[in-house]
Amino acid sequence: MVADATDTLRSNLWLRIEFAALYIGAPLAIALFLPPRQMFSALFLFTIAGLLLLWRTGRFDWRTLVRGWSRVGWLFAALFTLAVGVFGYSLMSATNADYILEPTPARLRFLGVIWVLYPLLSALPQELIFRALFFHRYGSLFHEPRIAILANAAIFSFAHLMYWSLVVSIMTFVGGLIFALAYRWRGFASAWVLHALAGNMLFSVGMGYYFWSGNVVRPF
Secondary structure, rough: OOOHHHHHHHHHHHHHHHHHHHHHHHEEEEEEEEOHHHHHHHHHHHHHHHHHHHHHHOOOOHHHHOHHHHOOOHHHHHHHHHHHHHHHHHHHHOOHHHOOOOOOOHHHHHHHHHHHHHHHHHHHHHHHHHHHHHHHHHHHHOOHHHHHHHHHHHHHOOHHHHHHHHHHHHHHHHHHHHHHHHHHHHHHHHHHHHHHHHHHHHHOOOOHHOOOHOOOOOOO
């Protein structure tokens, strides 16, 4: 019994160290040292590491990544996307109206590319790392589900420190709460859909200004 307790303590200690390195140390290092244009390379490496950790953890039902579409609340997703669009457009109009471009054919084509690629190249890997991996491997570190959800939103927001923007930090914290709740209540597909639609809508109303690596300015 003593040996089992010792092994459990060691396992929890290692998980805490691993959690801190992955969700705090790595984003901090990226924000401080990584050139902004290499952020997607870092996300790719994060995704590979996340998949390996999911595989190593064991007992993860990989079918959940491609199932659960019947549990997606499509009406809520539509209303949520509309709310994100209204909020984003209002914010841009109040703070950076010059960046709201006319819907020219070139811009519409560019948005079409974003609407296809963002869900696959950005929202999907982020949901793998911050929802599937977080709750499956590190959920046991939190004694209450609500604390785990708040922690999830906090580390999701912190991961966007690389943009050095209070607007981005607040938006990603609120988004993290919503995506975490969707994951816990309705599964991976629901969280992914909401994340993808929110991101695409933000780009559509000009909020891509805050998420474009070329606009990143470190405060030092």
